Amino acid sequence: GYSDSMNCRPISKHESITLQGFKHACHAMLYARSEEKLFRRIPVRYAVLMQMRFDGRIGFPGGFVDLQDCSLEDGLNRELYEEVGCTLRLSDADHMCSHVTDTPQKLVTHFYTKELSLAELHQVEAGAVSAKEHGLEVMHKYAIAMGLIRVPLFTLRDGVGGLPAFFATNFIGNARDELVDALRHLRLINEERLASLPCAGTSPQ
Numbered sequence: 525g526y527s528d529s530m531n532c533r534p535i536s537k538h539e540s541i542t543l544q545g546f547k548h549a550c551h552a553m554l555y556a557r558s559e560e561k562l563f564r565r566i567p568v569r570y571a572v573l574m575q576m577r578f579d580g581r582i583g584f585p586g587g588f589v590d591l592q593d594c595s596l597e598d599g600l601n602r603e604l605y606e607e608v609g610c611t612l613r614l615s616d617a618d619h620m621c622s623h624v625t626d627t628p629q630k631l632v633t634h635f636y637t638k639e640l641s642l643a644e645l646h647q648v649e650a651g652a653v654s655a656k657e658h659g660l661e662v663m664h665k666y667a668i669a670m671g672l673i674r675v676p677l678f679t680l681r682d683g684v685g686g687l688p689a690f691f692a693t694n695f696i697g698n699a700r701d702e703l704v705d706a707l708r709h710l711r712l713i714n715e716e717r718l719a720s721l722p723c724a725g726t727s728p729q
């Protein structure tokens with residue numbers, strides 16, 4: 525998978541903060557149970573938020589955290605506020621996994637997940653457009669549509685549209701592996717379907 529090819533390995537949060545010379549970044553997957561149906565027939569099941577970044581890659585909201593300055597969670601919450609205007613507070617209890625890599629840079633990525641009500645998730649989506657960094661880190665350079673997106677968890681009848689097509693897009697860092705881990709761990713889609721999806725492939729760079 526992508527992680528292997530990028531020499532990226534799991535690490536405990538505790539161990540990671542003892543590393544010297546590594547940057548830290550925290551990102552979060554906000555999601556909500558949804559009874560909504562696409563085209564009145566395809567159950568959406570969960571609304572899972574990711575974002576289209578300024579570089580045309582898909583990732584989770586979040587960013588670099590300077591541990592000299594604040595804790596991982598305080599840094600994450602600040603990033604979530606600046607990027608998507610989200611005032612919810614994530615805590616250590618929402619931490620799912622951390623990974624360390626030294627290519628292309630010495631970096632530890634910390635990944636958090638938080639279930640919201642659908643109403644709360646709607647508020648995040650609606651608030652995102654007035655967030656400080658919306659449309660900045662986003663559009664000035666490559667002029668592509670950017671902002672929060674929802675991950676389609678369904679597969680259309682052609683067998684490609686929906687999640688398979690989504691997985692074939694371009695992800696930043698180990699974001700695709702984080703998504704797959706979260707879908708599996710939180711049981712948002714069943715294991716059999718996950719295994720049938722082209723998510724083990726290497727992400728194009």
Ligand SMILES: O=c1[nH]cnc2c1ncn2[C@H]1C[C@H](O)[C@@H](COP(=O)(O)OP(=O)(O)O)O1
Nearest residue numbers: 549551583584586587588633696697698699
């Ligand atoms: O969703 C992600 N999952 C894992 N790693 C990610 C994700 N998004 C970005 N990254 C990597 C890429 C960068 O090396 C760092 C920080 O990126 P970014 O979120 O763009 O940071 P700033 O907003 O500039 O603080 O993490």
